Amino acid sequence: MSIKSAGEITDQAYKQVLAELLYQLGDDDFVLSFRGSEWLGLCPHIEEDVAFSSITQNTMGHATMYYKLLEELGEGTADELAHARPKEERKNAVILEEKNGEGGYMDEPRYDWAFTVVRNYFYEAAKKVRIDSLKQSSYSPLANVAKSIGREQYFHLKHWEVWFTQLLSSTPEAAERMNIQVERVWQDFGDVLSLGPSGEKMAEFELIGDEKTLTEQWLKQVGSAFKAAGAVMPEGAPGAVSGNGREGFHTEDLTQALDTLGEVYNLDRAAAW
């Protein structure tokens, strides 16, 4: 099956499930890009500030591509979808909205580099698995977007993989800090790997691979990084102890993110900015 454009969709159920998937993809990138932009100027060194801000910018570009696909489905303009949707309608995974650490980016930011490395590495590994699967999506506009995202995303994954393995296999302090964060992110990462209540339908419509297969691929991918670092991967499947973002459950951290991201836009939604 292959659908060439939004106009070709006749099945309403297909359209709804496709939109659901696009919200997950777009919202994940959108909120994680925000957390990345809060790091600017605070990274361990200037070279990392340059690299991380490049990744963050690309990631915002990816969110924009997914929102544009939603716009084509008649869900509203990309800008509305990014800035004006209430928290309950957001479909990003909860672990991605979590703050980088104590404090705010204007005020005493005690951000945690170990958390950032683990979260971003796990996320980019999951994103790679999804993107590879999406390249065969039955909705060809999405397959095309996946192909162009994949070209940039390869470097993002490599970037975080290097940080991940280096810090895990460096000083005892670094390894300890990393292991604490591995445990923390692991217990919530199931939410990222979840495709939500419509996951089965997504696979049926051949929009993306099935959740179980994708999760196995992810486990294999990160497993090899643990091995390369001589570290131990947690046992069992990752959990979702903080709640399931795919079902619209979110924390106060997302409120702070959305208030910031939409502050100027929401001053006057009708104005051209």
Added chain:
Amino acid sequence: MVDATYDNQVDQQKYQQFMEKIEAGGKIEADDWMPDDYRNALIKLISMHGISEIMGALPEKEWTPKAPSLHRKLGIMAKVQDEMGHGQLLLRVAEDLMAPLGKNREDIMEDLLSGRLKFHNVFHMETKTWADAGIVGWLVDGAAIITQTNMLDSSYGPYARALKRICAEEVFHAQHGEAIIMALAEGTDQQKELIQEALNRWWPALLMFFGPASANTTGSSKQDTTIKYKIRKNTNEELRQHFFTKYVPRILSLGLTIPDETIRYDEENETWIYQQPDWNEFKQIISNNGPRSKERLQLRRISHENNAWVREALGARRNISAV
């Protein structure tokens, strides 16, 4: 033309050759012989420039996630990334100059935190609204283009080459800023008020950006040394005049008012007459007593402390791979 500054014959000769070379338009490279005051002036200038790019990303960062559309978000994210890249490029040029003195990046950062190394006055200022992001891109980067193109022919090759790349990107920054301002200028009354209010606040800082006209104003100015050694061409005042010529008409054409009733172009003397900013305030600002100096330095201090374990971890890895 050549100053007799060396007792030693050999050094005197080297100095003479150095001056002949730069006067003929030649370029000095990192490993070439150079007079101490040339090296010191370059270290001071380039590390200040580099650290200003880095500190300069902070005020814009305050508005980066808040940018009011996806398009603007991407634009300002690209810009702050470029600024960090400029900082990195320039710090590497400064590091090469400092190496023979046994100094490195860590010293630059320590000098920043201790206040020995200053950063540009504009980056000590507050950013209060989205219009500030526009003014910074349009006029601060616009002013930076003027001061930086003035050094494109710098006698120091590595700096001239870095500036060439930087200036090319700065042009995009100014266009990005101008686009923000244009959108606001064509927008609602509220949006128009935002730009006028921002311009009023930024005007004195923009004039200060070029530095005092002479050492008499603030007690120190490096412009004489840098002109003598062909690091730059024009004086601070010439650059400020150039800024007026370029931007005053553009500002007025957007329907904005310049917050200086006395500003006018004197046809006869071909100069802009304007009200001087408060140079005592300038001195205060660049001594880290500006409106946001302490907070922004605190951000860097926190980052430095917070990431100490990461630097240690990277250092340990480097030692392992060196074995």
